[in-house]
Amino acid sequence: MANSKYEYVKSFEQPDVLLPNTWIVVRIDGRGFHKFSNKYGFEKPNDRRAIDLMNAAAKAVMTELPDIVIAYGISDEYSFVFHKSCTLFDRRSSKLVTTIVSTFTAYYVHLWSQFFPGVPLSPPLPSFDGRAVQYPSVQNLRDYMSWRQVDCHINNLYNTTFWALIQIGGMDAKSAEKELAGSLSADKNEILFSRFKINYNNEPEIYKKGSVIFRDYELVEPGTAGEAIEDDGAKTTEQIKLSKTQEENDKKRRAKARITVQHLDVIKDEFWERRPWLLSNRP
Ligand code: DGT
Ligand code: MG
Ligand code: MG
Ligand code: MG
Ligand code: MG
Numbered sequence: 001m002a003n004s005k006y007e008y009v010k011s012f013e014q015p016d017v018l019l020p021n022t023w024i025v026v027r028i029d030g031r032g033f034h035k036f037s038n039k040y041g042f043e044k045p046n047d048r049r050a051i052d053l054m055n056a057a058a059k060a061v062m063t064e065l066p067d068i069v070i071a072y073g074i075s076d077e078y079s080f081v082f083h084k085s086c087t088l089f090d091r092r093s094s095k096l097v098t099t100i101v102s103t104f105t106a107y108y109v110h111l112w113s114q115f116f117p118g119v120p121l122s123p124p125l126p127s128f129d130g131r132a133v134q135y136p137s138v139q140n141l142r143d144y145m146s147w148r149q150v151d152c153h154i155n156n157l158y159n160t161t162f163w164a165l166i167q168i169g170g171m172d173a174k175s176a177e178k179e180l181a182g183s184l185s186a187d188k189n190e191i192l193f194s195r196f197k198i199n200y201n202n203e204p205e206i207y208k209k210g211s212v213i214f215r216d217y218e219l220v221e222p223g224t225a226g227e228a229i230e231d232d233g234a235k236t237t238e239q240i241k242l243s244k245t246q247e248e249n250d251k252k253r254r255a256k257a258r259i260t261v262q263h264l265d266v267i268k269d270e271f272w273e274r275r276p277w278l279l280s281n282r283p
Contacts, residue, residue, distance in 0.1 A: 030076030045159030
């Protein structure tokens with residue numbers, strides 16, 4: 001390529017490579033979805049069509065980007081986890097984030113009519129922001145996932161109670177808000193049960209737990225996981241050659257695996273122990 005006198009402008013680009021050997025989480029979030037959900041009359045507190053659409057778009061993102069090992073979604077947000085060994089886009093943050101955000105948004109719009117038949121999208125169209133965060137250990141990554149799932153639980157219990165007070169109890173929003181100010185989980189469970197005969201435990205898992213998407217292989221019995229989770233990374237040339245072939249095989253295996261959307265507890269050890277491939281050294 002010939003150099004032009006303009007080429008120097010390239011040197012203004014700032015590097016944004018993420019640290020090696022860290023788990024990368026790209027979290028996206030719908031822009032102004034409070035307004036967006038009202039515009040399209042999303043059911044309160046949860047609209048199954050809206051959640052299924054988020055899940056379908058996230059599943060499509062995972063299918064297109066086999067480097068993603070797991071994704072977790074609630075409300076208008078989704079977190080995508082890249083394996084710590086991922087080298088996609090040389091780990092450049094802006095490339096990873098913008099690719100996820102645009103792929104997700106494109107699918108959200110593309111799939112909209114399947115989930116909202118007869119409800120045409122009109123501007124302002126849905127858009128999403130995104131950021132990348134790096135986690136140096138499996139524990140940090142699991143704590144991140146737990147943080148999002150606890151958020152899901154807290155928000156859903158609040159919203160379920162808030163909307164029961166309004167929709168079944170006939171309260172206005174202000175009084176419902178006042179009623180719930182300072183209340184504990186137990187209080188909300190009690191309100192739901194004593195006033196509305198709703199046992200929160202029987203609410204759908206998809207609303208209580210959020211959605212987790214991953215590649216499905218055969219489950220492992222808890223306590224029998226073969227592979228150690230952390231390793232120091234030092235390898236001989238022979239091991240590197242071997243791991244290259246391994247990498248190729250893993251890539252093929254990953255591309256073929258069934259991607260599943262489930263509503264499981266990702267806070268407890270069991271989820272991870274039964275699926276050791278998710279956080280193993282080899283993606
Ligand atoms: P942002 O993210 O700062 O641009 O602003 P928002 O408005 O997107 O706020 P955020 O992301 O904190 O909250 C998500 C909003 O989306 C929240 O107002 C509730 C709404 N939303 C998400 N899923 C559902 C649903 O299934 N049903 C209803 N009714 N609303 C939903
Ligand atoms: Mg926000
Ligand atoms: Mg939002
Ligand atoms: Mg949000
Ligand atoms: Mg280009």
